[in-house]
Amino acid sequence: xxTYLSVLFLVKRSKISSKGxxxxxxxxxxxxxxxxFSIGRSIEPEKWCNDSGKLKGRSSxxxxxxxxxxxxxSRVHKIQQDFYAFAxxxxxxxxxxxxxxxxxxxxxENKSVNWHLTYKxxxxxxxxxxSLRN
Numbered sequence: 001x002x003t004y005l006s007v008l009f010l011v012k013r014s015k016i017s018s019k020g021x022x023x024x025x026x027x028x029x030x031x032x033x034x035x036x037f038s039i040g041r042s043i044e045p046e047k048w049c050n051d052s053g054k055l056k057g058r059s060s061x062x063x064x065x066x067x068x069x070x071x072x073x074s075r076v077h078k079i080q081q082d083f084y085a086f087a088x089x090x091x092x093x094x095x096x097x098x099x100x101x102x103x104x105x106x107x108x109e110n111k112s113v114n115w116h117l118t119y120k121x122x123x124x125x126x127x128x129x130x131s132l133r134n
Contacts, residue, residue: 007073008026009054010025010050010053011023016045022048023038023041024038024041025038026039043065053069054069
């Protein structure tokens with residue numbers, strides 16, 4: 001079972017905010033079909049590099065956003081690998097998928113719903129010491 005998967009990040013310059021920020025979108029292409037959604041982060045458009053699909057620069061903000069993009073991309077590829085493992089009747093450790101979730105937000109002005117893919121670390125994720133929690 002093989003499926004072509006491509007993950008691309010892009011800036012929607014057509015959706016510039018009043019503060020001059022553009023939202024970052026993730027585009028998944030799965031066997032030729034596209035799915036685009038906002039990742040919930042906005043940036044100044046001049047800081048975006050189309051070739052690399054990341055922000056230009058070395059500031060802490062740039063590093064933080066670029067690390068988040070890398071995390072999202074790796075989580076998408078991990079989910080794809082886990083589905084392949086499931087299809088091959090291997091055991092999947094569900095803890096690896098925890099924390100990745102879709103969050104919706106409603107825009108009452110134009111009556112639309114936006115979906116964002118977010119990652120929230122989970123208390124019982126591997127490597128998290130729960131003994132210090134109440």
